[in-house]
Every structure is written in C-alpha cells, then in structure tokens.
Amino acid sequence: MVTRATSVPNSIDSLSEGNRSRRNTTKRDTKLKPPPRSRSLTNSQTRNKRNPSPTKSLNSRSSNSRNSDRSGSRNTPILVRSREHEIGSADTLEIIASKSTGSEPSTPDDNVNVVVRVRPLSQKERQAGHESILQFPGNGQVMIDSGRDSGSRNKTNVRVFTYNVVFEPGATQDDILDYSGIKRLIEMAVEGFSCTAFCYGQTGSGKTHTLTGPPDLFQNRPNPADPRHGLIFRAFLYLFQMLKSRTDTHFVLKASFLEIYNEKVMDLLNTGSGRKPLTVRWSKKSGGFFVENLFTVDCEELDDLLAVLEEGMRNRAVGSHQMNDHSSRSHTILTVHIISEQKMEGGIFISKHGKINFVDLAGSEMTKKTMSEGTTLEEANNINKSLMVLGYCIASLSDSKKKSGHIPYRDSQLTKLLADSLAGKGVTLMIACVSPAQYNHAETLNTLRYAFRAKRIRTKPIIIMDPREALILSLKRDIQALEAENEHLKNAINLHHENAAMSESFDINQPQLPIPKIDLQKLTELGGQEVTELVKLYMQENENLRQENNQIYAQREILLRDHEIVSRENEKLLKKLEDVNKVCVRSPLITATGDLSGSQEDNSANIWTNPEVFEEKPIDERISVDKSRPSQSAQRVKDKKIIAKQILEMADRIERQTADPEKRRELEHMDSGYMPDMFT
Numbered sequence: 275m276v277t278r279a280t281s282v283p284n285s286i287d288s289l290s291e292g293n294r295s296r297r298n299t300t301k302r303d304t305k306l307k308p309p310p311r312s313r314s315l316t317n318s319q320t321r322n323k324r325n326p327s328p329t330k331s332l333n334s335r336s337s338n339s340r341n342s343d344r345s346g347s348r349n350t351p352i353l354v355r356s357r358e359h360e361i362g363s364a365d366t367l368e369i370i371a372s373k374s375t376g377s378e379p380s381t382p383d384d385n386v387n388v389v390v391r392v393r394p395l396s397q398k399e400r401q402a403g404h405e406s407i408l409q410f411p412g413n414g415q416v417m418i419d420s421g422r423d424s425g426s427r428n429k430t431n432v433r434v435f436t437y438n439v440v441f442e443p444g445a446t447q448d449d450i451l452d453y454s455g456i457k458r459l460i461e462m463a464v465e466g467f468s469c470t471a472f473c474y475g476q477t478g479s480g481k482t483h484t485l486t487g488p489p490d491l492f493q494n495r496p497n498p499a500d501p502r503h504g505l506i507f508r509a510f511l512y513l514f515q516m517l518k519s520r521t522d523t524h525f526v527l528k529a530s531f532l533e534i535y536n537e538k539v540m541d542l543l544n545t546g547s548g549r550k551p552l553t554v555r556w557s558k559k560s561g562g563f564f565v566e567n568l569f570t571v572d573c574e575e576l577d578d579l580l581a582v583l584e585e586g587m588r589n590r591a592v593g594s595h596q597m598n599d600h601s602s603r604s605h606t607i608l609t610v611h612i613i614s615e616q617k618m619e620g621g622i623f624i625s626k627h628g629k630i631n632f633v634d635l636a637g638s639e640m641t642k643k644t645m646s647e648g649t650t651l652e653e654a655n656n657i658n659k660s661l662m663v664l665g666y667c668i669a670s671l672s673d674s675k676k677k678s679g680h681i682p683y684r685d686s687q688l689t690k691l692l693a694d695s696l697a698g699k700g701v702t703l704m705i706a707c708v709s710p711a712q713y714n715h716a717e718t719l720n721t722l723r724y725a726f727r728a729k730r731i732r733t734k735p736i737i738i739m740d741p742r743e744a745l746i747l748s749l750k751r752d753i754q755a756l757e758a759e760n761e762h763l764k765n766a767i768n769l770h771h772e773n774a775a776m777s778e779s780f781d782i783n784q785p786q787l788p789i790p791k792i793d794l795q796k797l798t799e800l801g802g803q804e805v806t807e808l809v810k811l812y813m814q815e816n817e818n819l820r821q822e823n824n825q826i827y828a829q830r831e832i833l834l835r836d837h838e839i840v841s842r843e844n845e846k847l848l849k850k851l852e853d854v855n856k857v858c859v860r861s862p863l864i865t866a867t868g869d870l871s872g873s874q875e876d877n878s879a880n881i882w883t884n885p886e887v888f889e890e891k892p893i894d895e896r897i898s899v900d901k902s903r904p905s906q907s908a909q910r911v912k913d914k915k916i917i918a919k920q921i922l923e924m925a926d927r928i929e930r931q932t933a934d935p936e937k938r939r940e941l942e943h944m945d946s947g948y949m950p951d952m953f954t
C-alpha cells in the first residue's frame with residue numbers, strides 16, 4: 275500500500291516529531307488511533323498526467339493495522355496528494371522546464387523529496403515471533419510504537435512521522451517506480467538537471483532490494499520480465515521509453531559506477547587496474563567534487579546501461595553478518611549522464627548536461643547485533659563513520675540557522691560526492707528503508723528521524739548547459755529585453771518631446787544615435803561576436819536614452835520646484851496686498867482705490883482686490899517664470915544686502931542731520947514714534 279502525505283493535524287495524543295514540544299499533553303491511556311484524513315483525493319484527482327495511476331489496488335497485502343475508517347479505500351485505492359512541491363508531479367516539471375533557460379536558477383527552492391519504504395518481516399523474524407511496531411494511518415504517516423517507556427511505566431512511546439509517500443510492507447517494486455517520484459527525477463535529468471536518488475537505512479532494511487532487487491538476480495543473465503527487479507532497472511526502462519518519444523532531441527548517454535569502500539573510492543567498471551583507489555577532487559569550474567579518472571561507458575542502447583548495472587553489482591563489496599547474508603560493505607554510486615542536443619526556434623542548438631545518481635548506501639550497523647569482527651568490523655566502523663558525517667550534514671542543512679555555516683562535507687568521501695545532491699543545484703529523492711521488527715526499533719526510529727529532517731532540506735535546482743550556448747541564449751534574451759526597454763524609453767522621450775516643445779530648456783535638436791534594426795529570426799545567422807556587438811550597441815543606445823530621460827526628469831524637477839517657490843511668493847504678495855488694502859480701507863485719509871471705495875455702499879466692497887488673482891486658472895497660466903532669476907536662497911542674500919545698504923544710508927543721513935543743530939531741533943519737535951526702534 276502506498277500513502278501520500280498531506281499536512282494533517284495530529285489528532286492523536288502522541289504527536290509527530292514536528293510537534294514534539296506539545297508531547298507533554300500526552301494522555302496516559304493513549305491508544306493507537308489514526309489521525310483523520312483531511313484531504314483524501316480519489317485516484318482521478320491525484321493522477322499524475324504522465325503516469326496515470328493504475329486501477330488495481332496497490333494494497334497487495336492487507337495490513338492488520340488498518341483501521342475501520344479506511345474501509346472506504348478497499349476497492350478504490352485512495353491516494354492522498356502530498357504537498358505542492360511533491361516530486362513526481364508532471365505539472366511542476368513543466369513549470370520548471372518552461373522557466374529554465376540559461377544557467378540561471380530555474381526554480382524556487384525545492385525540498386528534498388523523502389519517501390519511506392517498510393520491508394516485510396522476514397521469515398526468520400516471523401519464526402522467531404517478532405512483531406511489527408509500525409502502523410500506517412494513511413496520509414503519508416508512519417506510527418512507531420517502541421513499547422513501554424522504561425522511565426515511566428504507563429507512558430507509551432508512540433511517535434508519528436509524515437513523509438511524502440510511505441510504502442507499506444506490501445508495496446511492490448513497480449509501486450516504487452510509480453509513486454516514489456523517480457519518474458520525475460528521470461524527466462528532470464533529461465531536462466538537464468542533476469538528480470540523485472539514494473537509499474538510506476540500517477543494515478538489512480531493504481536498500482539494495484529497493485534499488486536493484488535481490489542479489490541472485492545478477493548472478494546469471496537477468497530476466498527483464500522478473501518482477502523482483504529494483505528501481506534502477508525500471509528507471510532505465512522508463513528513461514529509454516522517454517528518450518524514444520523525444521524525436522526532436524539527440525541524446526548521448528554515459529554511465530559510471532563507483533563504490534566507497536573503507537573510505538576509498540573504487541571504480542566498479544574498471545577493476546583491471548589492480549583496484550587502485552581513485553582521488554576525489556574539487557573542481558573550481560563546476561563548484562563541486564568529482565572523481566578523477568573515473569571510467570565512463572558510452573551507452574547507446576538500453577542493454578549497455580543494463581550491462582553497466584550488472585557489472586557493477588558483480589564487482590561491489592558484499593559480505594555477510596548476523597543480520598544480512600548479502601550485506602553491502604560499501605556505498606555505491608551509479609551515475610547516468612544524459613547529454614542532450616535540442617534544436618530551438620531560430621535554428622539554435624542547445625545542449626544540456628543532466629545526470630541521475632543512484633546511491634545505495636551501506637547500512638548502519640550496531641556491531642553488537644551484527645556480531646561483526648575482523649574485516650567486517652573495520653568495514654562497519656567506516657560505514658558508521660561516513661553515515662554519521664552524512665547525518666551531521668543532513669542535520670545542519672535542515673536547520674535554517676546552521677545552513678549558512680560550515681557543513682562538514684569534506685569529512686567523508688561519501689558526503690563530498692553527495693554534497694551537490696543535498697544542498698546544491700540538484701533534485702534529490704531519499705528513500706528511507708526501515709525494518710518493522712520490534713528488535714530494530716532504535717534503528718528504525720533513528721532512520722525515521724533522519725528522514726524527517728532531510729525533508730526540511732531545500733535545494734536550488736538548476737539546468738546544466740554548455741556555457742557558450744547558455745551565453746547565446748541569455749544574450750538573445752538580453753537583446754529582447756533591451757529592445758523592449760529601448761522602445762519604452764523612446765516612447766517616453768517622444769511623449770516628453772511633444773510636451774516639452776514649449777519648454778525652452780529642452781534641447782530637441784540634440785543629435786540622436788542611429789538605432790540598429792535587427793530581425794530576431796536572423797539572429798541565429800550571426801556569430802557569437804556579432805551578437806555580443808549588437809548587445810553592446812543596444813546597451814549603449816539604451817544608456818544614452820536613459821541619460822536623456824534622466825536629464826528631462828531633472829529639468830522637470832527644477833521647474834516644479836520653481837513653480838512651487840513662485841506660487842508661495844505670489845501667495846505672500848497677495849496676503850500683503852490684502853493687508854495693505856485693509857489698512858487703506860480703515861484709514862479715513864486714504865481711499866483704497868478712488869473709484870471702487872467711493873462708489874460702493876457696502877463696506878466689504880471697499881476692500882480692493884485684484885480680480886484676476888481669484889480667477890480659477892492654472893498656475894502656469896497665471897505666472898510666467900524667469901528662468902534666469904536667481905534661486906530662492908540667492909534671492910534672499912541679495913535682499914538682505916539691499917536692506918542693509920538702505921539702513922546704512924538712512925543711518926548716515928540721520929547722523930548728518932543730527933550733526934546740524936538746527937536740523938536736530940527740528941527733529942526733537944517731531945513725534946518720537948517716527949524714529950525706528952533701532953535708533954532709539
């Protein structure tokens with residue numbers, strides 16, 4: 275059975291890991307009750323456009339944990355849609371593809387897609403009487419009951435985790451292909467993204483089974499129709515099916531297969547060279563780690579890819595211990611490079627370099643349980659160490675505060691090679707494999723916790739393109755943008771020319787630059803150099819237009835400021851005029867204006883007003899501004915100088931008058947109020 279996630283509030287008392295702070299409210303009599311389904315969608319609603327859901331029931335083995343509220347799902351399988359960014363959605367892919375031009379980040383952040391696969395109890399475990407501690411309430415949830423808490427007798431240790439998809443023990447290998455999101459990963463890789471699917475979990479939890487199927491499949495020539503085939507085999511079939519349908523694009527496939535054994539990187543396709551370890555180096559150019567001298571095989575046919583898988587599986591390090599007869603003693607990375615060359619409109623060829631990594635991690639081991647010793651113990655220690663570093667990286671990357679700090683990728687070969695998948699430009703699918711058996715509860719809980727954390731990791735997928743072609747494509751986009759801006763600026767300037775024709779300040783005779791006219795369709799006929807020149811020309815012209823526009827705006831600003839000053843001065847003058855009129859009207863000696871005051875009977879009409887001032891006309895029709903006049907502050911300085919000069923002249927005159935005794939006597943008889951304050 276497959277269940278998919280939706281953000282369902284936990285109604286049960288024991289809350290999920292994400293809500294652990296509320297766990298204090300756990301009731302004593304907690305029973306395993308599944309949370310209600312908040313958004314169950316029928317098959318038709320959730321059906322992936324490209325991968326229509328099968329009509330058969332996905333539940334190949336009825337689970338005894340199933341609750342009565344799920345009875346409705348017996349005949350029609352109910353799939354619950356996961357979150358918006360669910361990997362596996364063809365819609366998302368289309369959006370990404372349409373946005374993806376150049377080597378710019380093409381998507382918003384993308385979360386690592388995390389699914390969980392629970393293997394069935396083995397025959398050995400059933401015979402030993404082990405029971406399952408996992409239950410599946412639906413909505414992409416896994417409930418783990420680790421039994422009574424030793425600390426407090428009545429408290430049960432029940433936790434609920436939510437993932438994008440949960441594969442219950444009855445899920446088939448086909449279900450993993452259809453619902454894990456691997457199809458989306460392949461589609462993204464074909465589109466030029468760097469994609470990674472990795473299996474994580476304790477030893478014997480079913481990682482290799484999920485990725486490649488049981489080990490005996492590869493001992494002889496495998497039968498393609500075998501239902502036990504794992505995800506890699508099925509993904510290859512799907513990939514070739516896809517490539518065949520893309521007749522407009524030419525594809526070249528290359529594959530490599532390596533293992534990390536005891537912290538040494540070994541080539542699984544080139545075992546003849548005495549199994550010398552390869553070096554992992556940092557590439558400045560790509561900004562990532564790479565394996566030097568790794569053997570890559572050209573794969574023209576599906577059979578070539580399958581041969582790579584078989585060869586690698588035969589050569590990888592496998593050992594046996596108490597918990598797994600065929601235990602992987604190394605981490606393996608199988609990479610398929612997909613180089614595509616597609617003809618775009620206008621005859622441009624765009625080549626992209628996508629890839630998909632299949633990572634089968636060696637399982638974490640409790641050496642007491644596996645009873646490892648000697649070489650197996652050394653292997654176990656190395657496996658555990660590298661998985662611990664991976665755990666640190668996942669924990670740091672999922673913590674938004676730590677994400678920008680140091681991530682210890684360099685501490686193990688595994689994390690160096692997975693760095694890009696976890697936090698870089700790739701799209702990542704994590705398949706967490708767990709055992710349902712009670713005796714594995716600590717490891718299962720650990721894996722569920724790591725997987726839950728990994729869900730919070732966000733990456734920024736980008737398409738990997740040939741830099742020269744990416745440049746041409748981006749130059750083409752620049753030309754279009756510049757042309758649009760050019761047109762806009764020209765319109766703005768033309769508009770202003772019309773408006774500014776009346777303004778003397780605007781120099782309409784300014785020489786205009788010649789505007790190159792290029793048919794975009796013919797762009798492709800031009801070489802890279804010519805296109806660059808064209809962009810430069812447009813940029814230059816746009817710069818000139820921008821400057822002209824700025825000048826016009828600056829002039830407009832000055833005009834508006836002057837306008838404001840003149841208006842304010844005008845208002846002041848009017849006010850003064852009104853005051854003068856009031857004084858004139860009040861004075862019996864002075865008539866305001868002879869003809870008006872004399873002829874009006876009404877007192878109010880005695881006030882002289884300038885009829886024009888109150889006429890509702892726009893300000894620029896009421897006043898004309900002298901552009902040569904000094905600014906307001908300069909005017910103020912000038913005024914002060916005039917006033918000071920006049921005062922000095924007056925003081926001088928008075929002084930001269932008082933020096934003459936006759937004149938002084940005359941002055942003494944005058945009203946003292948005549949003298950300005952400053953002279954008393």
Ligand SMILES: Nc1ncnc2c1ncn2[C@@H]1O[C@H](COP(=O)(O)OP(=O)(O)OP(=O)(O)O)[C@@H](O)[C@H]1O
Nearest residue numbers: 393477478479480481482483488598601602636637
């Ligand atoms: N979903 C499943 N259905 C049936 N059998 C399974 C399933 N998953 C695992 N097994 C069986 O369980 C055993 C252990 O699985 P597998 O070797 O894949 O584990 P692993 O996680 O890769 O272990 P290790 O880390 O030690 O390599 C195998 O015998 C395998 O066939």
